[in-house]
Every structure is written in C-alpha cells, then in structure tokens.
Amino acid sequence: MSNTPDNAIPASPVIPVQLALDDKFQFRCHKGIACFNKCCENIDILLTPYDILRLKNRFGMSAREFIDQYTVDFEMDGHDMPGLKLRTKEDSAVCINLMPEGCGVYSDRPAACRYYALGLVSMRKKDSPAEEDGYFVVREAHCLGHAEPVVQTVGEYRRDQGVDEYDEINREWRQVILKKRSAGPTIGKPSQRSLELFFLASYDIDGFREFVASPGFDEVFELDTRFKQELVQDDVKLLKFGFRLLKQILFGEHTIALKADAAQKRVERYKQRKLLSPSDKAEELADAQDKLYESLGD
Numbered sequence: 370m371s372n373t374p375d376n377a378i379p380a381s382p383v384i385p386v387q388l389a390l391d392d393k394f395q396f397r398c399h400k401g402i403a404c405f406n407k408c409c410e411n412i413d414i415l416l417t418p419y420d421i422l423r424l425k426n427r428f429g430m431s432a433r434e435f436i437d438q439y440t441v442d443f444e445m446d447g448h449d450m451p452g453l454k455l456r457t458k459e460d461s462a463v464c465i466n467l468m469p470e471g472c473g474v475y476s477d478r479p480a481a482c483r484y485y486a487l488g489l490v491s492m493r494k495k496d497s498p499a500e501e502d503g504y505f506v507v508r509e510a511h512c513l514g515h516a517e518p519v520v521q522t523v524g525e526y527r528r529d530q531g532v533d534e535y536d537e538i539n540r541e542w543r544q545v546i547l548k549k550r551s552a553g554p555t556i557g558k559p560s561q562r563s564l565e566l567f568f569l570a571s572y573d574i575d576g577f578r579e580f581v582a583s584p585g586f587d588e589v590f591e592l593d594t595r596f597k598q599e600l601v602q603d604d605v606k607l608l609k610f611g612f613r614l615l616k617q618i619l620f621g622e623h624t625i626a627l628k629a630d631a632a633q634k635r636v637e638r639y640k641q642r643k644l645l646s647p648s649d650k651a652e653e654l655a656d657a658q659d660k661l662y663e664s665l666g667d
C-alpha cells in the first residue's frame with residue numbers, strides 16, 4: 370500500500386481515469402477476503418499532520434516520542450521540505466502497526482490507509498485561486514477487493530472510511546505543500562528557521578504548543594487572549610492555526626496580525642549587541658521586517 374503524493378504523475382498500478390465524488394467504482398475490502406492485510410506488507414505511507422496527532426494520542430505519547438519511534442524522515446521536494454513516512458518493521462516493507470490479527474491502530478489508521486484502493490490528486494487550474502480534488506483507482510495485483518461485487522460512489526467510500534474528517538483538518542496543509550511544489554524555485558529556498566517551523570507546526574504539535582505559548586511568540590503576534598487559550602487547549606485548532614502560520618511565513622499570506630513594534634524590537638535587540646549608525650538603522654529595520662519570522666523562538 371502506498372499513497373501517491375498530490376500531483377504525482379500516475380504510474381501503474383494507478384488507473385489513469387480521474388473520478389469525482391459522484392463517480393462509482395467497484396471495490397470492497399473485508400476481513401474474510403483471501404488477501405486480508407496483504408496491502409499492509411509493502412507500504413510507503415506519507416503521514417499527514419492529523420495522522421500523527423491521532424496516532425500519538427492513541428499511543429499516549431508525545432509527538433516527539435511518536436516521531437522517533439514510528440516514523441522515518443524524507444524530503445518532500447528539492448528544497449529540504451521535511452516529510453515523515455510511517456516506519457516499517459526491521460528489514461522489511463511490512464507496516465510497523467500490522468499485528469497477526471490485522472491493523473493494530475485501525476480506528477486511528479492514517480488517511481492513506483483509509484483511502485486505499487483510491488488515490489487523491491489535488492490540482493489548481495491556471496489562474497484559479499482554489500485547488501480541485503480528483504480521485505483515481507489503484508489496482509494492485511495482490512488486492513482482490515476489485516473483484517468483489519460492491520459498487521459505491523467515491524463520496525460514499527470516503528464517508529465509510531472516515532476520510533472526510535482527515536481531509537477537512539489537513540486541507541490547508543495540503544495547500545501549503547501543493548503551493549510550494551507548484552511555485553518551485555520562484556519563492557526561493559525557505560530559510561533553515563522556516564523549515565524548522567514547518568516541521569514544528571506540521572508534525573510536532575506538543576513543541577508547537579510550547580512555541581505558541583512562549584514569550585517570543587507574543588512579542589511578534591497579536592493574538593486575542595481567549596483565542597490563544599483555545600489554541601493551547603485544542604490540538605485540532607492549534608494544527609489549523611499552524612497551517613495559517615505556515616502560509617504567512619512561506620508565502621506572505623497574512624491572516625495573523627503582527628505586533629506593530631515587532632520588527633523595531635528586533636532592531637533594539639540587535640542594537641544592544643552592536644552600535645548602529647542612522648543609515649545602518651534604516652537598513653536594519655528593513656532587514657528585521659524580512660527576518661522577523663526567522664527570528665521566532667530565538
């Protein structure tokens with residue numbers, strides 16, 4: 370079982386026919402089928418932020434502990450964008466969560482497991498502000514579910530599998546990935562600090578919560594006190610806020626108010642370290658605006 374990243378060029382075993390929510394396809398997976406769990410023995414599963422939240426809560430772990438024990442790193446593009454894949458059992462491609470009786474995390478299984486044997490592709494048409502989702506069938510030789518006499522729409526299958534909730538929560542994160550990929554080098558290589566913030570907001574929800582609660586964050590962002598309290602108490606709200614922050618940091622899409630004097634304060638900090646001339650000050654102020662996000666958490 371593998372999940373094809375957004376915008377990947379479909380290759381065999383993908384059936385190259387794009388389906389919409391109302392389109393029907395034939396498929397059924399159930400415990401009694403001869404191939405039961407075959408799809409979990411050869412996995413390549415990219416984890417989304419909500420996958421990690423659900424799984425780390427299931428195991429009663431911190432996000433960091435889950436990441437260390439259950440994931441492997443990979444680079445999502447040519448610019449060091451960090452991605453995480455679900456770990457496999459040693460020296461094999463068998464999912465680490467596969468037990469003799471089946472999936473050991475079934476009610477919290479990742480979105481890719483829920484989608485299979487469907488794949489998702491998100492695309493933005495030229496000059497269109499919003500991306501559109503399309504679906505395709507993945508037909509692998511070992512999977513006998515395609516021969517089962519059950520026909521359903523894509524929408525019905527998504528609802529049965531509980532995918533809607535995952536996609537709704539991850540939506541803005543997928544937009545970030547899609548935009549970063551389609552922009553390519555035009556938005557430049559993100560700074561090391563931006564990449565660290567991407568990792569924190571995407572995968573390490575506990576570290577991100579601490580970051581949002583920190584004085585350094587308050588120094589830069591103007592957040593309503595009640596909203597901030599809600600964020601630190603509600604992981605899903607915090608995840609979604611993190612995706613907005615990433616859009617602001619990576620693409621300049623401003624939805625989170627900045628403190629008016631945030632950049633000036635950075636200059637003052639700078640001035641304490643070295644004496645600046647007036648022309649230096651103007652230059653440093655401009656530079657401080659640019660580097661404000663990079664300084665977060667310093």
Ligand code: SF4
Pocket residue numbers: 397398399402404405406407408409485486511512513514515
């Ligand atoms: S029918 Fe396909 S998805 Fe279901 S257990 Fe078999 S291989 Fe996996």
Ligand code: SF4
Pocket residue numbers: 370408409412464465466467468471472473474475478479482
């Ligand atoms: S998480 Fe569960 S459903 Fe997904 S690949 Fe692993 S064992 Fe299979």
